[in-house]
Amino acid sequence: MADPGSFAEKVKQQADIVRIVGDYVRLKKAGQNFVGLCPFHSEKTPSFAVHPVKQIYHCFGCGMGGDVFKFLMEVDKLEFREAVRAVAEKCGIPVPRERPRTPGEQVAGRERAQIAEMHREAAAFFVRQLEASPEGRAAQGYLEDRSLDRDTIAVFGIGYAPSAGEALCHHLRVKYSDKLLEASGLASKDASARLYDRFRRRIIFPIADDKGRVIAFGGRALGDDLPKYLNSPETKIYSKSAVLYHFDRAKQFIRQRGFAVLVEGYMDAIAVARAGTTNVVASCGTSLTEAQVKLLTRAQPRYVVVNFDPDAAGQAATERSLALLLEKEFDVRVLELGSSEGGAKADPDQFIRQYGAAEYQKRLEKAPAYVDYLIGRARKMDLTSAEGKLRAVNFLLSYVQRIPNRLLRSEWATRIAAQLGIEEPVLRESLRKAASDRRAEVKPRAEMMAPAARPAERRLIRMLVDAEEFRLRLAEEIRDHALHKDLESENVLAALTESVLASGGAAPDTVKTAEPLAEKDRRLLLAIVFEPAAPPTWAEAESCLLALRRRRIEADLAEVQKQIAGAPPPEAAEMKKLLATKQELRRRLKEMRD
Secondary structure, three states, rough: OOOOHHHHHHHHHHHHHHHHOOOOOOOOOEEEEEEOOHHHHHOOEEEEEEEOOOOOEEEEEOEEEEEHHHHHHHHHOOOHHHHHHHHHHHOOOOOOOOOOHHHHHHHHHHHHHHHHHHHHHHHHHHHHHHHOOHHHHHHHHHHHHHHOOHHHHOOOOOEOOOOOOOHHHHOOOOOOOOHHOOOHOEEEEOOOOEEEEEOEHHHHHHOOOOOOOOEEEEEEEEOOOOOOEEEEOOOOOHHHHHEEOOOOHHHHHHHHHOOEEEEEHHHHHHHHOOEEEEEEEEOOOHHHHHHHHHHHHOOOEEEEEOOOOOOOOHOOOOOOHHHHHHHHOEEEEOOOEOOOOOOOOEEEHHHHHOOOOHHHHHHHHOOOHHHHHHHHHHHHOOOHHHHHHHHHHHHHHHHHOOOOOHHHHHHHHHHHHHHOOOOOOHHHHHHHHHHHHHOOOOOOOOHHHHHOOOOHHHHHHHHHHHHOOOHHHHHHHHHHOOOOOOOHHHHHHHHHHHHHHHHHOOOOOOOHHOOOOOHHHHHHHHHOOOOOOOOHHHHHHHHHHHHHHHHHHHHHHHHHHHHHHHOOOOOOOHHHHHHHHHHHHHHHHHHHHH
């Protein structure tokens, strides 16, 4: 790529590939080479080698290899020219201007440079205000209440914007015009066109780009001022959707540890970093964007742990972020924080202050896969009816269908069916097919939704007619446990079961069996007999029987609950008995679902 005599070749000759790769990979000397864990694929035993003499790298596991430019192009997703410039900057080599810039480009470049300089000066101004002003000392009390010591405040460059409306403007006007002040986003205009400070009486968090340059600020109000958090507006150097707070510090730790923790706000990111998880970034109160995901990709995490706030907005942001991360083929886990007894939920900052860093690390290590989090959300829906299960399935499918890998989609569909207790064959097959086709929903079909016999009932009726090998065993199960009681198909199942038992397992005469039944039951039996059906298996029969057993327990549980809540309330002895029955029924129901 680097032509002889070119600037790129000059940079390559002066670059030390070991030092540059060492910013991304922890290298150890091994003979004449250096080795470490490959940043391009997951591994536990080092197979990534850097040759300091030949100035090349190679992974014996995944086959990636090349020179210093190739490494930066792959690890940071850069174009060749960008990689050359990046290596030159790391080596302190002046980069020549590629071509003369137009007057418009020169003006825009100077403006961007001045706005960047203004942000550096503003960051220093805010720090001085926190340290030296009377207001700032009061703001330090707030930070101390949030468990932030002086070292942490210094590391994160936290400052304070005074309540006086023009303090920063007065400070910057010495060097910069009002036009630049407004363009920087540090100042705003009132109705009379007078400039005033955007940030007033707020704790200030500097926001840096991936190279550590301050490009914006976030301000946390003291007192009851609204909004609680105020961010810089979009400027020529800042695009909110393309920045992750703390990424400049976290990127090397994400590469080293192999995963990233994604939180919502500044205080959460600071608290998690102080707790020892320095591979944390924040979306600054917004849902994750494609540009932020692309930035995150540059750090090469094997997986991402989403740890947003537990409120409704945080749950919505979690689900939107999951959808985007799944589309980009990330392995995602979700961490919800609460007390060890399962009490009130907490955001990361609250949790760490209350329970400590060690407990947070323990929870982080056990963060469940995204599908388990989503299934937990779905389980809070009504799963006692086919309609409720269909709604839960469609909620989950909107995420599963975003997974690009077809085999993985099918595996998750099977897992969802098992964990939601979806034994009904028709619904299970529809779920599997929708996941395979990447459809976002399962469309209801008559055999799913019809109140007259749910899919499990219909399948058992057909098996009593067709399943010669286990028809008698099936009839005995239904009779012995009264599984047909109170079902829409109770009369049909009773008639078929009686016929099978009476004949010792012979196939029932469906026409003769249907004759004494009521019109609706007769129609149901004959309709099911003419439906297309796969060959019956005992495994499928057990699945359908389990659905009926669970429905029986759910009905008994509802009846017990009704008696407990009755008026007048039961006597103490009766109440104790009812509560024990309720606990036992719940235990049995849980065993069936697990």
